[in-house]
Amino acid sequence: xxxxxxxxxxxxxPLAAASVVALTLAGCTGxxxxxEAADVDCSDYETYGSFDGAEVNVYGTIVEVEADRLNESWKxxxxxxxxDVVYEGTQQFETQINVRAQGGNPPDLAITPQPGLVASxxxxxxxxxxPESVEANxxxxxxxxWKAYGTVDGELVGAPLMASxxxxxxxxxxxxxxxxxxxxxxxxxxxxxxxQIAGDGVKPWCAxxxxxxxxxxxxxxxxxxxVLRLAGxxxxxxxxxxxxxxxxxxxxxxxDAAGDILKNPDFVNGGYGEVNSIVSLPFGEGxxxxxDDQCAMHHQATFYEGFWPEGTTVAxxxxxxxxxxxxxxxxxxxxxxxxxxxxxxxxxxEEVVAVQTYLSSDTWANSRVxxxxxxxxxxxxxxxxxxxxxxxxxAETLQDENTVFRFDASxxxxxxxxxxxxxxxxxxxxxxQSSQQTVDAIEQSWPAx
Amino acid sequence: xxxxxxxxxxxxxxxxLAIFSVVIGLLLFLIDRAPxxxxxxxxxxxxxxxxxxxLALGLIYPAIRTSITAFGDASGDFIGLDNFVWMFTQxxxxxxxxxxxxxxxxxxxxxxxxxxxxxxxxxxxxxERIFKALVFMPMAISFVGAAxxxxxxxxxxxxxxxxxxxxxQVVVWLGGEPVxxxxxxPVNTLLLIVVMIWVQTGFAMVVLSASxxxxxxxxxxxxxxxxxxxxxxxxxxxxPGIRGSLVVVVTTISIATLKVFDIVQTMxxxxxxxxxxxxEMYNQAFxxxxxxxGSALALILxxxxxxxxxxxxxxMRQQREIR
Numbered sequence: 082x083x084x085x086x087x088x089x090x091x092x093x094x095p096l097a098a099a100s101v102v103a104l105t106l107a108g109c110t111g112x113x114x115x116x117e118a119a120d121v122d123c124s125d126y127e128t129y130g131s132f133d134g135a136e137v138n139v140y141g142t143i144v145e146v147e148a149d150r151l152n153e154s155w156k157x158x159x160x161x162x163x164x165d166v167v168y169e170g171t172q173q174f175e176t177q178i179n180v181r182a183q184g185g186n187p188p189d190l191a192i193t194p195q196p197g198l199v200a201s202x203x204x205x206x207x208x209x210x211x212p213e214s215v216e217a218n219x220x221x222x223x224x225x226x227w228k229a230y231g232t233v234d235g236e237l238v239g240a241p242l243m244a245s246x247x248x249x250x251x252x253x254x255x256x257x258x259x260x261x262x263x264x265x266x267x268x269x270x271x272x273x274x275x276x277q278i279a280g281d282g283v284k285p286w287c288a289x290x291x292x293x294x295x296x297x298x299x300x301x302x303x304x305x306x307x308v309l310r311l312a313g314x315x316x317x318x319x320x321x322x323x324x325x326x327x328x329x330x331x332x333x334x335x336x337d338a339a340g341d342i343l344k345n346p347d348f349v350n351g352g353y354g355e356v357n358s359i360v361s362l363p364f365g366e367g368x369x370x371x372x373d374d375q376c377a378m379h380h381q382a383t384f385y386e387g388f389w390p391e392g393t394t395v396a397x398x399x400x401x402x403x404x405x406x407x408x409x410x411x412x413x414x415x416x417x418x419x420x421x422x423x424x425x426x427x428x429x430x431e432e433v434v435a436v437q438t439y440l441s442s443d444t445w446a447n448s449r450v451x452x453x454x455x456x457x458x459x460x461x462x463x464x465x466x467x468x469x470x471x472x473x474x475x476a477e478t479l480q481d482e483n484t485v486f487r488f489d490a491s492x493x494x495x496x497x498x499x500x501x502x503x504x505x506x507x508x509x510x511x512x513x514q515s516s517q518q519t520v521d522a523i524e525q526s527w528p529a530x
Numbered sequence: 531x532x533x534x535x536x537x538x539x540x541x542x543x544x545x546x547l548a549i550f551s552v553v554i555g556l557l558l559f560l561i562d563r564a565p566x567x568x569x570x571x572x573x574x575x576x577x578x579x580x581x582x583x584x585l586a587l588g589l590i591y592p593a594i595r596t597s598i599t600a601f602g603d604a605s606g607d608f609i610g611l612d613n614f615v616w617m618f619t620q621x622x623x624x625x626x627x628x629x630x631x632x633x634x635x636x637x638x639x640x641x642x643x644x645x646x647x648x649x650x651x652x653x654x655x656x657x658e659r660i661f662k663a664l665v666f667m668p669m670a671i672s673f674v675g676a677a678x679x680x681x682x683x684x685x686x687x688x689x690x691x692x693x694x695x696x697x698x699q700v701v702v703w704l705g706g707e708p709v710x711x712x713x714x715x716p717v718n719t720l721l722l723i724v725v726m727i728w729v730q731t732g733f734a735m736v737v738l739s740a741s742x743x744x745x746x747x748x749x750x751x752x753x754x755x756x757x758x759x760x761x762x763x764x765x766x767x768x769x770p771g772i773r774g775s776l777v778v779v780v781t782t783i784s785i786a787t788l789k790v791f792d793i794v795q796t797m798x799x800x801x802x803x804x805x806x807x808x809x810e811m812y813n814q815a816f817x818x819x820x821x822x823x824g825s826a827l828a829l830i831l832x833x834x835x836x837x838x839x840x841x842x843x844x845x846m847r848q849q850r851e852i853r
Contacts, residue, residue, distance in 0.1 A: 293799060
């Protein structure tokens, strides 16, 4: 008897401990909130039909806060149509999507930031062609450039989702005003302005290229901008598709043009010292000397808005503002580079079509953009919904019919180049290697077709 | 995740653990009750099988897979020796191999010499334990941690700004101009090697110190009576006495050095001409998505480690025979 009692006591403590742990963990989980069907206006969603208990799995690269906002963006749609949109985000998307597709366990929809990956999945026969309703939305709301990134071998497989714009030049409006500097309208004016600022005793540019394993990538943005402006979008497309070699003279010219600024000891590195400090400076710190007037300009995408210290006003009359890298000649068409996602479908049930159609609509674009932090190239987007002046500016640029948009080249090239040798090439090039040697080395690393 | 999900998961975990223990218990029970005839063999197999299966799954199968991949391109098609041709013709890949050779010569040599000298000098001194602990402590730091510490030491700030890196501050005190150490070829490779030596010296010192204490005092006294000086005693009595430990230390550090990845990846990412084979293997396989090239590098790394391991085993066996 005493022994069983003893044994029981021995059990009591672990059991108690386990239940405490279980209760604590239970406290961490958020039980689904009661549906607030009452206050949702469902008139926008009637066309999608009504489904009971249907579930659509969406898989993508978007994680953390951005993923929460994504879930928030289609909440009304879920309530009105009855479709449960289950989103799963991962940093290993690029490899995992192949694993899942090959393993016969694909998601219903994939949000892919690389058009090249969409193309390879489509050619392998995993993707369904875009349904008519999606194609109609793409034709209505997106430009030809954007449609092309969702098209594989002449067939549309997915609609674009969100967008980001690269090639902005950050500056301090008050510093420009005090010294009588004007925002340049051509690349030549940009050079003249740089010389003028350098003549006044301030290094006009500051930059930082360090980013752990991806060190050098901000430099690829520079080169891409120069190719797009000096050689034009057609050459840019050929360059990306390897129809012209990486060491084509026009690409060398683009490297040289970027080098005239980045490798010029009179022009860089404002606030940080010499040219060689660029590769070792974390990219996030690159533009900060603008706030102290130690540097006049910094080339970085829209997302740099989040890197300014707290309390910095980003506005045309604020502490910092940005202009797009100007075209080669004043009045030339504006060609910009940037990124975005493509939503492609692995299945074609009615509820998947409904979700895919909804994601390509202006309703979704407005719903997501009003939640903040991103923009979309959807023409139906009301730019007033953008969460900041800069994003509003970028969204307007994207919607402008005269804007030529091109995807970030390093995202389109094979990984051996776009994620490795192009970055490395930039590092060596900044270290003193000539443009010709650099492009020759990158060309050599292009995987054999 | 809702509470129901959580409870569901907990139940699953508990059920899995319960099933596992039942299966293992049943297995052990059955082994115990094995028929008398051949019981030894059955027991041997039952106990050795899990280890063998894990070895096959975790070591032998991947090794074969890697060897096959090394002869294929990015999509897995057979391309013969192209990956190896690439490795021995591309200037960058050649530099990687060259750097690895420099690493594998300098690190074992210097860490062993420094460790040995230190062990001899502090032997039987007053604060021996504390001195030992000081040098041994870096061993407790991970390579990534060590690399971050040393990256701070080599940190650079432009001319007139206050330096935060120790090395550049010293240079400035001496009246020099600060240098971007990690970008200065070929000094940067040597600076990375210093980190590895810093970590490995402690290991060499502790093993060799223990071994020195094992050298018979009688032999040393006899040598002293024969009129030898300290250096001759060290050279002719101590060194032969610790030969076995020396080989173990040198080979162990050599193998660790051949595999070095963390220090290079953390400090320079393989840029500025500092890449080594293991780092390049990772870059090719995962960043460039060229598994063939990565596997070829892995194979070369394996071939470089192999002779050291064989030598190590042979020496150990000889030692055992002597005893």
